Amino acid sequence: MRTRNVIIGAIVLVVAAAATTFAILDRQQPEGVQLVATMIPTEEIPANQLLDPLIEEGLFEEIIVPEEALLEGAVNDVRDLYGMKTTTVILANEQILRSRLTTSSP
Numbered sequence: 001m002r003t004r005n006v007i008i009g010a011i012v013l014v015v016a017a018a019a020t021t022f023a024i025l026d027r028q029q030p031e032g033v034q035l036v037a038t039m040i041p042t043e044e045i046p047a048n049q050l051l052d053p054l055i056e057e058g059l060f061e062e063i064i065v066p067e068e069a070l071l072e073g074a075v076n077d078v079r080d081l082y083g084m085k086t087t088t089v090i091l092a093n094e095q096i097l098r099s100r101l102t103t104s105s106p
Contacts, residue, residue: 033066033067034066034067035064035065035066035067036064036065036066036067036070036076037062037063037064037076037077038062038063038064038065038070038071038074038075038076038095038096039060039061039062039063039074039075039076039077039078039080039081039095039096040060040061040063040092040093040094040095040096041054041059041060041061041090041091041092041093041094041096042059042060042061042092042093043059043092044089044090044091044092045059045086045089045090046086046089047086047087047088047089048085048086048087049085049086050084050085050104051081051082051084051085051086051101051104052082052083052104055078055081055082060078060081060096062076062077062078070095071095071097072097073097073098073099074095074096074097074098075095075096075097075098075101080098081096081101083103083104083105084101084102084103084104085101085102085103085104086100086101087100087101087102088100
């Protein structure tokens, strides 16, 4: 019975230590680094693809990157994608640039 209590106590300590470590690492941000949002597709999008149906499918995801990793002209809000279509292929997990989009109106 005593051995079982020691094992349970050890497991509880390991889990608590792991949870604390993850919480600390999750909150760490290097000093002076600004984080910004950008949009990426979770799948490759072909050229001339209307984006509205893909938005409805949930194909786009917001990610947070250091400001210096943000590409110039990157879309940072899914609402900016409504009414747009691609002019070139956009790869999965690639930042979506406004220069690679056009309005979908005729």
